[in-house]
Amino acid sequence: MTMTSVPEFQHRTVLLNEAVDALELAGARADGVYVDGTFGRGGHSRLILSRLGANGRLIAFDKDLQAIATAQQVQDSRFSIVHDSFATMHDALAARGVQAVDGILLDLGISSPQVDDASRGFSFRNDGPLDMRMDTTRGLSAAEWLATESEQTLEKVIREYGEERFAFQIAKAIVARRAVEPISSTRQLAGIVAGAVKTREKGKDPATRTFQAIRIFINKELEDLETGLNQAWASLAPGGIMAIISFHSLEDRMVKRFLAAKANVEQPDRRLPIRAIDLPQPELKLLAKIKPSDAEVDENPRARSAVMRVARRLPVAMKGAA
Numbered sequence: 671m672t673m674t675s676v677p678e679f680q681h682r683t684v685l686l687n688e689a690v691d692a693l694e695l696a697g698a699r700a701d702g703v704y705v706d707g708t709f710g711r712g713g714h715s716r717l718i719l720s721r722l723g724a725n726g727r728l729i730a731f732d733k734d735l736q737a738i739a740t741a742q743q744v745q746d747s748r749f750s751i752v753h754d755s756f757a758t759m760h761d762a763l764a765a766r767g768v769q770a771v772d773g774i775l776l777d778l779g780i781s782s783p784q785v786d787d788a789s790r791g792f793s794f795r796n797d798g799p800l801d802m803r804m805d806t807t808r809g810l811s812a813a814e815w816l817a818t819e820s821e822q823t824l825e826k827v828i829r830e831y832g833e834e835r836f837a838f839q840i841a842k843a844i845v846a847r848r849a850v851e852p853i854s855s856t857r858q859l860a861g862i863v864a865g866a867v868k869t870r871e872k873g874k875d876p877a878t879r880t881f882q883a884i885r886i887f888i889n890k891e892l893e894d895l896e897t898g899l900n901q902a903w904a905s906l907a908p909g910g911i912m913a914i915i916s917f918h919s920l921e922d923r924m925v926k927r928f929l930a931a932k933a934n935v936e937q938p939d940r941r942l943p944i945r946a947i948d949l950p951q952p953e954l955k956l957l958a959k960i961k962p963s964d965a966e967v968d969e970n971p972r973a974r975s976a977v978m979r980v981a982r983r984l985p986v987a988m989k990g991a992a
Contacts, residue, residue, distance in 0.1 A: 683713025684779060684973040685915055688960050690717045692913040692980045693773040701725040702772030705763070705905070707756035707898065708732055709741045710781040718775075719746055729763065729771075731756045733805040733889070736783065757897040760904045770907035778895065779917040780804075780885070782972065792885060794860035794877040800853065802885045812884050813854045821845045831892070831920065832883030839866040840880055856881075882918065895921060899928045908985040911957070915978045922977055929956060929981050954981045 693704060700723035706715045709730040718728050731752045732738055741751035752762050756776060763771065784790050788798030791812060800813040816824070821841050829837035843866040844853065853859055860877040867876035886892060902912060912929075916922035932953040957980040962973040 682782060682970040682972075683710070684777070684966070684970065684976045685960065685962055685978050686713055686717060689714055689775055689777070689913050689915060689978060690721065692958065692960075692978070693718065693775065693911055695721040695726075695773075699772055703727045703729070703768055703770075705756070705759065705771050705774045705902070706730040707759070707774065707776040707902070708778070709737050709751060710734075710777065711737065711740055711783060712744065714775055714777060715741070715744070715749070719744075719749060722748055727768075729766065729768065731759065731762070734781075734784065735806060737781070755894045755898065757894040757901060759898065759901040763905055768905075771905050771910060772907055773911045774902045774906060774913070776898065776902065776912070776914045778891070778915060778921050779972075779976065785972075788856070791856055792881070794856055794863075794875060794881050797855055797857035800856055800859055802881075802888045804889050809888065812859075812888050813852070815884075815888060816844060816853050816859070817848060827887045828880050828883045830883075831886040832879035832881075833919070834879040834883065836867045839868075842866070886920070892920060892924065895924055899925070903932070903983075906983045908983055910983045911980065912954075912983070913978055913980045915976055917975050922979075925979055929954065929979060933981070952984060954983050956981050 693699075695704075695718065700721060704718055704722070704727070706718065706728060707730075709715055709732040712730075715728060715730050722728060726748055728749050729752065730741060730749070731754060732741065733753070733755050735753075738751060738753045744751075750766070752758075754762060759774075763769075780792065784804070785793050786796075788796035789801075791798050791801035800811065800816070802812040803809055821844075824844055825837045825841035828834050828840055834840065840863055843862050844859075847853055847858075847862050853862070859880070860875070863877040863880045870876050899914075906912060914925050916925055933956050934952065958978075960978045960980070962970075962976050967974050
């Protein structure tokens with residue numbers, strides 16, 4: 671496999687070795703089929719490919735055109751890339767003749783190149799056009815959405831997706847400013863938020879939560895995650911492993927609840943005459959909850975909030991896509 675170097679904006683893959691180790695790419699499993707749900711800049715994919723056997727296969731997904739361009743430089747017959755969300759996984763795999771996979775890695779974080787490239791509009795630290803779309807070929811930009819959305823919906827999105835207690839004040843300030851001039855740059859929005867947030871969390875820019883909320887909403891990240899978890903489950907073979915890396919509490923809560931629902935099956939009343947073999951059985955086993963080491967956080971502060979949950983599908987009959 672060869673890949674040309676990634677230009678200017680570098681990405682440090684979070685939990686690189688831990689995530690790939692979790693897939694247990696050894697022995698017969700090395701010749702299995704695997705999914706990297708977010709290619710990003712290919713850190714996880716490259717390491718997976720280095721451990722795959724000659725008959726192994728890796729299918730990656732990404733919505734970001736820059737990520738797709740990087741993935742298309744991978745020269746390896748075992749690898750293919752899908753320009754779409756991992757929420758389309760089950761159908762996309764079926765279209766490629768894959769009915770079940772041996773391992774799925776979902777890295778839910780935004781990549782460093784997306785944040786560092788001011789032209790993408792994700793960061794409040796560098797001024798740029800207020801876009802925030804991971805896939806710039808689809809949907810409204812953040813600027814277009816802010817120009818037309820109601821104050822009530824703005825408040826709801828900022829409060830629920832950003833967990834921002836000043837959501838009402840921020841939404842009101844956005845509506846007041848757009849009546850005077852278009853809000854088209856990241857610096858404009860960051861300034862509006864800073865003026866509306868009266869107290870600041872130590873070490874955190876006041877715009878952090880609002881930018882997170884708008885990015886999640888614009889890219890339908892939580893909807894994709896809900897659908898994607900079900901799609902991944904429908905695609906995972908018995909004995910297969912899911913490893914999911916989350917970066918904020920909203921994502922991790924969804925992942926934790928999804929896995930717990932499969933691992934902790936409600937049992938009927940013990941007084942009922944049901945044989946043990948006929949009792950409802952758990953569908954997966956929780957294997958690990960892993961956070962970055964202190965050394966990784968020191969080297970890459972963006973890894974600080976990451977948490978990876980790992981689970982194995984138990985050998986019971988597979989069910990259809992949800």
